[in-house]
Every structure is written in structure tokens, then in C-alpha cells.
Amino acid sequence: MSSTESEVMKWSDDDLRKIGSNDDLHVSPFRSDGKTYGTPTWIWSVVVDRGLYARAYNGRQSSWHEAAITQKAGRIASAGLTKDVVFETVSGAINDRIDEAYRSKYRTSPYLEAMIGALARSATVEILPRSKAASNGE
Numbered sequence: 001m002s003s004t005e006s007e008v009m010k011w012s013d014d015d016l017r018k019i020g021s022n023d024d025l026h027v028s029p030f031r032s033d034g035k036t037y038g039t040p041t042w043i044w045s046v047v048v049d050r051g052l053y054a055r056a057y058n059g060r061q062s063s064w065h066e067a068a069i070t071q072k073a074g075r076i077a078s079a080g081l082t083k084d085v086v087f088e089t090v091s092g093a094i095n096d097r098i099d100e101a102y103r104s105k106y107r108t109s110p111y112l113e114a115m116i117g118a119l120a121r122s123a124t125v126e127i128l129p130r131s132k133a134a135s136n137g138e
Contacts, residue, residue, distance in 0.1 A: 008086050009129045011052060018079035020047035023105075027054065027127070029067035029074035029087065037075050038067055044115060045078070045127070046101035053090060053098050055115055056123035065123045076127060083129050090124040098124060 026040035041064040045054045056062035068087035099116045106112050
């Protein structure tokens with residue numbers, strides 16, 4: 001098992017329900033020092049097949065997305081929860097189901113088309129909880 005695999009946990013049903021039903025998710029990938037959390041950025045998120053996913057509206061050049069992919073870890077805050085997390089790049093067929101989740105959750109938003117368009121779709125990440133030991137560098 002790799003160190004990354006040992007750091008990653010599964011979301012609890014309760015956490016997924018709370019985060020998934022909330023529009024207010026703030027993501028703070030680590031800064032370049034790998035220890036300091038970046039400025040929280042509000043993003044849209046959806047739950048698909050017990051996974052939490054997010055996209056960068058401005059694509060892969062979005063500053064939070066670049067930091068998430070480079071540093072691979074950080075923190076999120078949503079629905080009264082604060083969680084240390086790991087970010088993983090997503091591609092392939094799961095994106096079709098993520099599109100549907102965005103359509104369902106954000107159907108009345110004027111930003112929906114951009115969030116299911118090629119630019120944002122290319123910047124899809126899965127957000128996974130990290131263990132406390134990994135978060136503390138143990």
C-alpha cells in the first residue's frame with residue numbers, strides 16, 4: 001500500500017449527506033510550502049457514487065485547481081464541517097455522471113452550462129478525506 005493510499009479514508013454517509021446538500025463548499029489546497037493552507041475558495045461540489053467531486057469554473061489554470069493538483073492535499077469547509085483532504089484528478093466516463101449531478105443540483109443557475117462544459121470538465125477532481133495521522137505528518 002502506498003503512503004497516499006494509507007492517508008485516504010472514505011467519507012461517512014453523514015458527512016457526504018451534509019456536504020452534498022450544501023452549496024457552500026470552500027476549498028483550501030496547501031500553498032507551495034506543503035504546510036500552509038491557501039485562501040479558501042468557494043466552489044461547487046456534487047456527490048456521485050459515494051464520492052465527492054468538484055470542478056474549477058475557469059479550468060485547469062484556476063489557481064485553486066493548480067494548487068490542488070500540485071500539492072495533492074489541503075482542507076475543505078462545508079456544512080459546519082472542516083476536513084483535511086486529498087485531491088485526485090478525474091477523467092473518463094465518471095464525468096458524464098458528474099455532469100448529471102451538476103444538472104440536478106444546480107439546475108436553476110446561469111453558470112450551469114459552463115460547469116458542465118469542456119473547460120470546467122477538464123478540471124474535475126475527487127475530494128477524499130485524509131486520516132488524522134496523515135494530516136499531522138505522523
